[in-house]
Structures are given as C-alpha cells and as structure tokens.
Amino acid sequence: MHEEWQHFYGTAFWQRRRKQQLKAHPLCKCCAERGIVTAARVADHVEPHKGDWNLFALGELQSLCGSCHNSRKRFIETRGHSVDVGDDGWPTDPKHPANRS
Numbered sequence: 001m002h003e004e005w006q007h008f009y010g011t012a013f014w015q016r017r018r019k020q021q022l023k024a025h026p027l028c029k030c031c032a033e034r035g036i037v038t039a040a041r042v043a044d045h046v047e048p049h050k051g052d053w054n055l056f057a058l059g060e061l062q063s064l065c066g067s068c069h070n071s072r073k074r075f076i077e078t079r080g081h082s083v084d085v086g087d088d089g090w091p092t093d094p095k096h097p098a099n100r101s
C-alpha cells in the first residue's frame, strides 16, 4: 500500500537520521529482548507517525531487523489498529476500539 507520506522516507533528512539510529543502535531491539543478537536494518518509529512530519522527524526510534519490523507491522495491519498506549494508559491509535464512539 502506498501512503501519501511515503516520500518522507526518501528525504535526505530521513536517510541521515536512519543512518545515525542504526549506527548508535546497530542491533535489533526486539531480538535482543529475547537474547538473540541480530543486526538491525530498520529504524522504526516507536510511535506510528501516520504522516505527521513532526512525529516522523522527532519521534523516538528503535532499531529492528527486517523480520521483527514486518511482524510488528503485520500485527498492526491484521488487527487494524495498534495496541500502543500513551502515558495515560489509553490507546494512542484513534482506530483502537476504545477510541471509537
């Protein structure tokens, strides 16, 4: 699926940010939590930016390997929403059932 914000990833700004993230955190965070050492390939946004440039540019990143990144994405796509919660413990995704009226 092609989102309108896909071009964010083509910017020189992002290329530099991604490179810095992978240099600072070269191992997959998800695998490391399971005691596995895997080289990270993807600088993933901890909080999905959904086309918000500020979040995209300044949001926290985590280094993931390809398969962890795909399974995280697939999880969100198959459920139709993210299960991430904000500081107040409420789901951050507007598509989450708790946020539907």
Ligand SMILES: [Zn+2]
Binding pocket: 028, 029, 030, 031, 032, 038, 064, 065, 066, 067, 068, 069
């Ligand atoms: Zn991994």
